[in-house]
Amino acid sequence: MPGIKITAVKTTPVNIPLEKPMWWTGGHYPGTSKIVIEVETDQGLVGLGEAPSVDVLASVKAMGERLIGSDPLDIAGCESLCVPPWQIVQNTDDSSVVKAFGAIEIALWDLRGKVTGEPLYRLLGGAVRKDIPFTEYFAFRHGGETSPDEVADYCLRMREEHGATMFEGKLILGDPKLEIDTVKALREALGPDDMIRLDSNMQWSLPSAIRIFREIEPYDIRNYEDPVATFEEMAELRRHSSIRLSTHVPDIRRAVSLGAPDYIVTNFAVLGGISRTVRFVGACEAMGIGFWCYSGDAGIATAGYLHMSAAMPWITEPSQSLFRWQVGDVIEGGPFRQKDNLIAAPEGPGLGVTLDRDALAHWHRHLVDNGPLDHFHDPAMPGSFRRLPLN
Known part of the structure; x- marks a missing residue:
């Protein structure tokens, strides 16, 4: 044109x-x-x-x-x-x-x-896959799951209702024993084959992370995202455990230099768009660093990720997903919902999605x-950030 x-x-x-x-x-x-x-x-x-x-x-x-x-x-x-x-x-x-x-x-x-x-x-070179894997999410939720058994029961229900066998979640209440007990409950309920990944949003001190990793390693944790605050602490944690590590911080040079983390998990816009993401993923491939996208996007950015994952051989791990919990979207037919862990890449021109006006x-x-959704504060203490204990 x-x-x-x-x-x-x-x-x-x-x-x-x-x-x-x-x-x-x-x-x-x-x-x-x-x-x-x-x-x-x-x-x-x-x-x-x-x-x-x-x-x-x-x-x-x-x-x-x-x-x-x-x-x-x-x-x-x-x-x-x-x-x-x-x-x-x-x-x-x-x-x-x-x-x-x-x-x-x-x-x-x-x-x-x-x-x-x-x-x-x-436009990105053609599809090496058309069906893109995503994890179901679990967490301690206000008005929802608050105990190890409740989290495990929720994941079982997702498997029964939607064919889910890949799970990732946050167990963030500042209690190492609660996290360890929940991992044990999940593995016991799901059996030996289902994927379990964890995401801690940097909540643990290094000593607490070493303790937790020692306890959960026998339960086959596929990956643990940002268990501690820095790459240097992750490198030290790597000395004590073989559990793979990921981060939201897109610093390939430091990851390669320190030997940890193993994966970068981020968003296309954060990297500067699709063109720069293609180059970033290529650099990850050359350096042996994995890549996937984090959760919480609306349907437009998610469609971009579906296309990118379809075209990029290096993106093999499932992305995070909050789709099941999102109550709305801005695209027709949204939010996307996975079945048997998978969502098909759209086939329409461009992103292949249409705005729902x-x-x-x-x-x-x-x-x-209501103002923008604020996910940084403790609702029990308006205006204050939550303070987790330094276990």
Whole structure:
């Protein structure tokens, strides 16, 4: 489509609540807030993007004004209008500019697919798989599961109702014995074959993590995400356990240098968009570091992950998933729901998803009325962060 130009970049912040808040290191996690991005063109095509948080709203709006009149198919040219030289970005404390443009860049790829009539996975080289694996999530939840047996019973129900055999969750109440007991209950209930992964959001001190890992290693834990606060502590923890480790901190150099963690778990927008994620995953492959995406995205970013996982041979582990707990989405037919651990990559052009205008308006109104969902505070102490004991 010759001469296509960007005419507007629309932003709509929305809330995506969970059916029940879960506990994590910072307090209650009631859901998440996103920015839905629509890149409009003079040819009538609209590309969809998604920012993982609303803190970059002003930056996305400013970038959108800068991009008016630009060719959306020239992604490198669009980036040059919005993002400073990469060596500068990498050496400042504010990476929000990367996240802001990364969210827009997803929409540019959606447009590229709509212009060519091809699904994104074909633009990325074709599919090595069409069905993408995801874990079911478990946690201690307000109004839900609060004991080892209740968590185990919930996972059994997910297996019976949805064919789930892959599970990941947070056991974050600051009690090492409670976590150990819950892991034992899970393995006893699920049997020897189902996958169990854990995510601690850096809640443990190194001595506590060493103790916990010693106790849970016999129960075949596939991976443990951010059990401690630093790569250096993970490297020391590696000396005491063979359980594989992952992190949300996308620092390949330090992971290779220290020998831990084994996997990077992040979001496309955080890395600067789909183009940069392709290069990032390629670097992970060259260095032997695994990759998958974290949970909590709405349907637009999730569709991007489905296409990326379809096209990238190196992404083999299941992604995290909060789909079962999300009470709404902004796409038609959303949220995605896995069956027998799998979700098929969309086959439509670009991301292959369509905005649900009524849902978009509803969840935007939810944010306007309630404010962005705050998952950093203790509901028993408004205005204060939760303080876990240093076990």
